[in-house]
Amino acid sequence: MSIYQHCINPSCGKNYDIAEVLHRCPACGELLDVQYDWNKLQPPKTLKHFETFWTQRSEPHRFSGVWRFHELLPFLPPEKCITIGEGQTVLQRTAGGVGTYTGLRTGKLFLQYEGLNPSGSFKDNGMCAAFSYGHFVGAKRAACASTGNTSASLAIYSACTKLMESVIFIGSGKIAYGKLSQALDYGAKTVQIAGDFDDAMERVQQVSKELGIYLVNSLNPFRLEGQKTIMFRVLEALRWEPPDWIAVPGGNLGNSSAFGKAFIELYQLGLIKKIPRLAVINAAGANTLYRLYEKENLRWNNGDYNKELTQKFYAAMDAEGRKASTIASAIEINRPVNLSKCLRALNFCSGVVREVSEQEILDAKAQVGAGGFGCEPASAASVAGVKKMVAEGIIAEDETVVCVLTGHQLKDPNATVAYHGTDKNFYEDTLGKRGVKSTPFANRPVSVPNDIDAIVQLLR
Ligand code: F0G
Numbered sequence: 101m102s103i104y105q106h107c108i109n110p111s112c113g114k115n116y117d118i119a120e121v122l123h124r125c126p127a128c129g130e131l132l133d134v135q136y137d138w139n140k141l142q143p144p145k146t147l148k149h150f151e152t153f154w155t156q157r158s159e160p161h162r163f164s165g166v167w168r169f170h171e172l173l174p175f176l177p178p179e180k181c182i183t184i185g186e187g188q189t190v191l192q193r194t195a196g197g198v199g200t201y202t203g204l205r206t207g208k209l210f211l212q213y214e215g216l217n218p219s220g221s222f223k224d225n226g227m228c229a230a231f232s233y234g235h236f237v238g239a240k241r242a243a244c245a246s247t248g249n250t251s252a253s254l255a256i257y258s259a260c261t262k263l264m265e266s267v268i269f270i271g272s273g274k275i276a277y278g279k280l281s282q283a284l285d286y287g288a289k290t291v292q293i294a295g296d297f298d299d300a301m302e303r304v305q306q307v308s309k310e311l312g313i314y315l316v317n318s319l320n321p322f323r324l325e326g327q328k329t330i331m332f333r334v335l336e337a338l339r340w341e342p343p344d345w346i347a348v349p350g351g352n353l354g355n356s357s358a359f360g361k362a363f364i365e366l367y368q369l370g371l372i373k374k375i376p377r378l379a380v381i382n383a384a385g386a387n388t389l390y391r392l393y394e395k396e397n398l399r400w401n402n403g404d405y406n407k408e409l410t411q412k413f414y415a416a417m418d419a420e421g422r423k424a425s426t427i428a429s430a431i432e433i434n435r436p437v438n439l440s441k442c443l444r445a446l447n448f449c450s451g452v453v454r455e456v457s458e459q460e461i462l463d464a465k466a467q468v469g470a471g472g473f474g475c476e477p478a479s480a481a482s483v484a485g486v487k488k489m490v491a492e493g494i495i496a497e498d499e500t501v502v503c504v505l506t507g508h509q510l511k512d513p514n515a516t517v518a519y520h521g522t523d524k525n526f527y528e529d530t531l532g533k534r535g536v537k538s539t540p541f542a543n544r545p546v547s548v549p550n551d552i553d554a555i556v557q558l559l560r
Contacts, residue, residue, distance in 0.1 A: 103174065105122060147335060164187055184256065186225060198483060201464070209501050215473065215479070222507070226253075227323065241267055242313065242316050245270070245304040250268075250318075251282075251283045265289065269291050269293055270292055271300050274296055297424075319437045324438075335366075345376060348379070352433055356438075357441030360444055360449055380451060382431070383456065384456060388435065400440075426458065461478075466542070479505040482504055482506075522547070
């Protein structure tokens with residue numbers, strides 16, 4: 101077997117055939133990796149190798165920002181890899197503006213705009229991989245629980261390809277309208293559960309098992325294979341020179357886990373010499389990882405991480421009735437399913453976890469928007485986290501930092517309009533009640549009578 105599924109728990113470590121449909125290790129319940137025996141495969145000898153494909157972009161698999169790195173995620177033959185044109189994203193080097201805002205020297209902050217994907221978030225990187233695999237094993241329906249972006253992504257792959265139907269589970273009233281409107285528009289069967297994301301996550305696992313529906317949440321190891329390519333594209337844009345830091349918002353912790361796996365493999369293959377450090381940023385209102393990693397000192401510990409500590413933490417959370425709540429609804433998650441893999445990533449990449457307030461998220465979001473492209477609130481957590489870490493002296497001002505902007509600005513227009521707008525009730529309802537006290541970077545619309553002189557006067 102040169103490619104197989106492997107339990108990440110070292111005291112179990114069981115391997116399973118690549119064609120077995122599994123969500124977790126059947127023996128111990130831990131998460132699974134897609135594992136490659138690189139000696140039997142043909143990984144590239146240098147990352148520059150990928151540049152030889154640039155002239156072949158008229159071919160869909162070379163155009164895809166995911167599949168053009170196929171040799172680093174070769175779990176399906178190329179002809180079985182489905183693409184809708186994902187991964188055409190850009191790395192923006194900031195000059196002043198948001199870069200200065202974080203406290204970094206000019207030109208040291210880079211923004212990786214994953215909002216430019218077909219469904220408007222980074223999820224398409226992983227979805228094309230999981231969707232391809234689900235279709236390959238003969239599934240007719242795929243399902244996910246979602247705070248909105250995973251569901252939009254699954255729905256767009258269903259709508260574009262008609263190869264699997266999509267069923268999405270969402271918490272009621274928990275999704276930004278931009279995302280909900282995508283799932284509805286693309287024709288996904290949308291199931292609103294009276295509960296939050298964690299409830300939907302639990303139910304979707306039960307239902308998929310019972311009905312044989314293919315699960316595409318990020319505990320699906322193939323999803324994370326696709327998400328590795330975000331880091332390959334970052335390296336590509338930096339001419340294969342790893343940055344000092346990668347900062348990413350943390351929700352279900354799929355992205356951070358995938359980035360960790362990408363760097364572990366690149367390092368093992370000798371394709372990078374330097375390992376970037378990883379900063380995972382929680383919203384303060386959804387800070388499970390921050391508390392476990394920074395306050396309780398939970399560590400990967402070669403896979404033997406303290407499960408009792410985690411269970412106790414969740415039990416206390418339930419007993420106290422603590423529920424995640426943040427304007428960054430994408431990361432409003434209590435029990436991140438990829439916690440163990442994220443701990444592994446933090447261990448390999450000398451990681452740091454920080455939490456940021458609603459105010460810090462929204463101010464950072466306004467700064468990102470003012471520089472162009474824009475992002476949704478969860479994405480701006482990465483920028484807010486970097487600002488905090490520069491102020492703490494953990495990130496030096498001359499270090500190179502890449503913030504992954506995970507979702508498009510139009511995903512959640514409410515947060516943006518409440519911040520910049522003049523409607524006090526809307527502000528109070530959307531942001532004020534969350535403790536956002538000021539809007540220092542607001543760009544207020546100006547009201548003017550429908551009168552040419554008044555308008556000219558205003559703009560003169
Ligand atoms: N940013 C955005 C815009 C997201 O939609 C998500 C996750 C994250 C960050 C966090 O990424 O889970 O890999 O740590 N959204 C999921 C969803 C949970 O259902 O769309 P993560």
